Amino acid sequence: MKSKIVYLMALLATIWSCSDEFTEQTAFGSLSDESLKNAQGIELLLVGAYSGLDGMTDTGGADWEKTGDNWWFDVMADDMHKGSTNSDQADLFLLETYDWQTANPYISQKWRSLYAATNRANAVINQISLVTEGDFSAQLAEARFLRGLFNFELQKIWGNVPYISEENFASFEFNQPNSGPIWDQIEADLSYAADNLPDSQSLVGKPSKKTAQAFLAKAHLYQSEFQAAYDILVTLIGKWSLNEEFVDSFRASGENSAESVFAIQFVADAGLSFNGNRGSTLNFPSGGPIGSCCGFGQPTQDLANAYKVDANGLPLLDDYNKSDIKNDYGITSAQPFTPETGLLDPRIDYTIGRRGIDFNGWGVMPGKDWIRAEFGDISGPYLTKKNFYWVGDDANRGTGGWGEQRSGINYHFMRYSDVLLMAAEAAAETGKLTEALDWVNQVRNRAKNMTPVGGNSPAANYKVEPYPSFPSQDYAIKAVRFERRLELATEGHRLFDLRRWGVAAQVMNTYKVNEKRAITSFTMADYQPKHDLCPIPLNAIDGSVGTLQQNPGY
Numbered sequence: 001m002k003s004k005i006v007y008l009m010a011l012l013a014t015i016w017s018c019s020d021e022f023t024e025q026t027a028f029g030s031l032s033d034e035s036l037k038n039a040q041g042i043e044l045l046l047v048g049a050y051s052g053l054d055g056m057t058d059t060g061g062a063d064w065e066k067t068g069d070n071w072w073f074d075v076m077a078d079d080m081h082k083g084s085t086n087s088d089q090a091d092l093f094l095l096e097t098y099d100w101q102t103a104n105p106y107i108s109q110k111w112r113s114l115y116a117a118t119n120r121a122n123a124v125i126n127q128i129s130l131v132t133e134g135d136f137s138a139q140l141a142e143a144r145f146l147r148g149l150f151n152f153e154l155q156k157i158w159g160n161v162p163y164i165s166e167e168n169f170a171s172f173e174f175n176q177p178n179s180g181p182i183w184d185q186i187e188a189d190l191s192y193a194a195d196n197l198p199d200s201q202s203l204v205g206k207p208s209k210k211t212a213q214a215f216l217a218k219a220h221l222y223q224s225e226f227q228a229a230y231d232i233l234v235t236l237i238g239k240w241s242l243n244e245e246f247v248d249s250f251r252a253s254g255e256n257s258a259e260s261v262f263a264i265q266f267v268a269d270a271g272l273s274f275n276g277n278r279g280s281t282l283n284f285p286s287g288g289p290i291g292s293c294c295g296f297g298q299p300t301q302d303l304a305n306a307y308k309v310d311a312n313g314l315p316l317l318d319d320y321n322k323s324d325i326k327n328d329y330g331i332t333s334a335q336p337f338t339p340e341t342g343l344l345d346p347r348i349d350y351t352i353g354r355r356g357i358d359f360n361g362w363g364v365m366p367g368k369d370w371i372r373a374e375f376g377d378i379s380g381p382y383l384t385k386k387n388f389y390w391v392g393d394d395a396n397r398g399t400g401g402w403g404e405q406r407s408g409i410n411y412h413f414m415r416y417s418d419v420l421l422m423a424a425e426a427a428a429e430t431g432k433l434t435e436a437l438d439w440v441n442q443v444r445n446r447a448k449n450m451t452p453v454g455g456n457s458p459a460a461n462y463k464v465e466p467y468p469s470f471p472s473q474d475y476a477i478k479a480v481r482f483e484r485r486l487e488l489a490t491e492g493h494r495l496f497d498l499r500r501w502g503v504a505a506q507v508m509n510t511y512k513v514n515e516k517r518a519i520t521s522f523t524m525a526d527y528q529p530k531h532d533l534c535p536i537p538l539n540a541i542d543g544s545v546g547t548l549q550q551n552p553g554y
Contacts, residue, residue, distance in 0.1 A: 037131050042139050045124045049146050050205070052117025053264045053413075055279055059116050061109035064089075064296075067279020068264050069411040070492030071297055071387070072106060073157075077495035078511040079303045079485070081379035081522075083283070083296035084372045092296075096378070098508075098525040100535060102554050108537035114154050115164065121147035122169035129166070141196035145207045145215075148189030149262075149413070152219060155182055156496050159533040160551060175547050178536065183223055190216040204256045205265040210239045214261055214419055221422055222500050230426035234435075237423060240416035242442065246450045247350045249415055250386045252393040252408070261414040268408030272399070276406025280387050284405045285353070286372030289362035290394070293403030295372030299352040299382040301327060301518035302511050303489055306482070307348035313448070313465030315345070315482050321510075324518045328355045329381040333369040339460060346462040349453040351489050353383030357459045361391030380519045384490050387411075412491065417443050421484050428476040436476050440483050441466035447487075499532050530554060 036045060051057075055068040064072070074080035075096045082089065082096045091104050100107075124143035128136045154161045162176035163185050193212035200208050213232050220229035241258040248254030256263070268276035286295035305321050325340040339356035353359050355367035365383065373379040389407050399405060412418075424439035444466045452458040470476035484497060498504035508527035516522045530553025541548045 036127055039134055039136075042124065042127055042131065042136055045120070045127055046139050046143060049117070049120040049124050049143055052113075052120050052146070052150065054266070054277070055110070055113045055117075056274075057113045057116035057120075059109065059112040061105055061112070063278035064280070064282050065106045065109035066113035067277075069277065069279055069387075071280055071283060071490070073492055073495045074490055075297070077498060078300055078507060078515075079489050079494045080384070081298045081300055081373075083298035083379045084286070084294055084377075085374060086377045086379075088294070089282075089296070093378075097523060098527060098531065100531065100554075102535040102538040102541075102550065104535075107534050108539055110157065111154075111537050111540060114150050118147055118150040118154070118164055119169055121150060122164060122166045125166040126170045137196055138198065141193045141212075142206060144189040145193035145197065145212050148186050148193065148212075149215060151182055151186045151189070152215065155186060156222060156499075157534050158536060158551065160536075160549070162548065175544055178548050183219060186219055187216060190219060205263070207262055210236055211262050211414075214414060214422075217426075218414070218422060221426060222496075224429075224500070226426045226429035229422065230430055230432070233419065233423035233426055236419055237439070240419065242416055242420075242446045244446075244450075246347060246447060247390075249412060250350070250409060251390055255410045259416045260410070260412060261416060261419060263410040263412045263415075266408050266410055268406050272404070273406055273408070276408050277387070277411060278406055281404040281406055283384055283387050284403075285359075285370040285383055285388075286403075288370045289359070290399070291403055292399070292405050293372075295370075295379075295383075297384045297387070297490070298371075298373065298379045299384055299490060300511075300515060301325075301329075301380060301382075302515055303485075304348065304352055304354070304382065306485055306489075307345040307352075309343045309345055309463055311343070313343070313463040314467065315479075315486065317478050317482050321514050327381045327518060328367045329519055330375050331368070333367045337367060341461055343463045344460050345447060345464045345486060346450060346452045346458075346460075347447055347464075347486055347489075349385075349459060351385055353385045353388075355381065358453055359383070360385055360388055376521050378519060378522045380522075386490055417446070417487050418484075418493075421480060421487065424480045424483075425477070428470070428473060428480050431473055433470045433473065433476050436480060437467060437470050440480055443483060443487055504532060505529070528553065 053068050055066040056063060072092060075082050075092060082092045086093055091106055095104060095106060121143045125140060128140050160178045160180055161182060162178045163182045164174060164176060168174060168176060190212050194209055194216055197207055197209045197212055214236055217229045217232035240261060243249055243254055243257055243259045248257060249259055266275060266277045267273060282294045283297035284292035286293060301324055302321060304325050308316050308320050308325060310316060328337045331337060337355055349357050353365050355365055357365055359365040370383065371381060387407060389409055420439045420442055424436045427436035444464060447464045452462045467479060485494060498507050505527045512524040533551045535554040536548055536550050541550060
């Protein structure tokens with residue numbers, strides 16, 4: 001289901017924007033209840049719920065603040081810098097440097113967008129209860145999957161969030177307390193979806209039974225319920241397959257492939273399509289081959305270092321950051337530079353744009369000429385690549401007057417390599433090291449056999465091999481966690497992985513020291529226990545008139 005359809009039809013749906021009570025939504029472009037009490041009405045509302053996936057729910061604020069692909073959460077981790085100049089998007093600069101304030105618009109707009117999306121799902125569920133004729137069990141299962149997914153996002157970002165049920169929605173009782181986690185409600189929705197969705201869908205973009213099962217397993221994983229997660233994930237092995245080429249998941253030709261578990265169905269055209277990825281519109285080279293803008297979302301030196309391998313083609317799990325791969329920070333494009341000659345995992349050059357290496361078919365990345373950040377800024381010399389379309393895919397994008405981009409390439413909430421690595425994690429945590437080894441190595445073998453950048457004349461000294469064994473449970477857990485970073489980097493997962501593993505403070509406080517070695521202007525405040533959750537937005541608390549409570553430490 002491409003979001004061109006989603007967007008146009010969603011204009012007919014009941015859409016909510018925030019009012020005095022922060023989780024309450026007043027009608028915008030609504031149809032009467034009676035006109036929706038039929039199959040067509042249910043479908044219109046359901047399409048409106050799907051359109052909430054990209055975050056563009058007419059709740060105000062900038063597109064990049066409420067983006068559905070979660071790119072700026074990587075800026076709060078060790079995978080990505082804000083990018084551009086320090087002064088551009090100062091609120092994001094404060095998030096990267098850990099000066100978190102409860103009124104930060106990135107945090108508040110993400111909250112608003114997710115609750116608007118949740119209430120679109122509630123509208124479907126409530127409306128189905130009012131229709132006396134017809135079978136809408138399939139639509140109900142889809143709506144409950146979407147509500148479960150939106151609430152999952154709320155839960156993992158804030159930890160203590162109000163739960164808005166369809167009954168709350170129907171009675172306009174939106175001002176609910178945030179007395180603790182809502183995992184039980186998330187699991188109930190995802191379990192219902194898993195029990196009632198079909199085995200397959202004829203329309204791409206809709207979830208199937210196995211999709212709901214995968215997200216249910218992820219919910220268990222986030223709660224460290226490893227056996228429960230394993231019991232589900234082991235049944236999903238082989239239900240999808242890895243693309244032969246790692247990069248295919250980020251190209252138009254690989255959309256909705258056998259690796260795709262669930263994705264935002266973006267569509268773009270020659271103009272600034274409303275159905276393209278509006279949330280990542282800043283994350284393109286500044287200038288570059290097509291005159292794009294604006295240089296945000298720059299990968300870190302720490303992430304680049306993670307792709308170093310030893311002579312056996314294995315990651316340097318403990319020592320990857322003892323030295324830096326070569327970079328061109330502080331020199332102009334006119335000055336000579338030779339890229340890193342040491343051994344690297346080839347996924348680095350499908351993830352990070354670095355000088356001297358081909359940039360998605362648009363030519364060799366020349367360094368500073370494509371980097372908007374100045375040498376005194378904190379964002380370094382790299383560009384992100386997964387969100388940038390390849391030559392040949394460029395018809396599937398839109399360009400605006402100031403160089404903004406709206407890519408039509410899908411964003412994956414989950415792909416099969418993620419399923420394999422979640423299964424490997426659950427297996428490692430429960431002592432099933434043989435299975436954990438197998439599933440990690442399926443991901444690594446794909447990396448080993450993929451076409452390197454440069455093809456028959458590789459652009460760098462690439463090498464990657466599967467693990468021969470996991471000698472201990474601790475080693476297995478460390479290897480699985482490291483593989484998640486290598487495989488899923490810059491896809492919006494890293495911060496939440498660090499939090500749920502309980503290692504965010506250790507990792508981030510080490511990162512802030514090491515990153516300054518390569519990017520001398522980099523600065524970041526200490527990671528504190530309060531940063532394990534984002535603050536409840538100040539205007540949400542004010543609007544709740546004492547109902548919502550702030551997370552500890554803010």
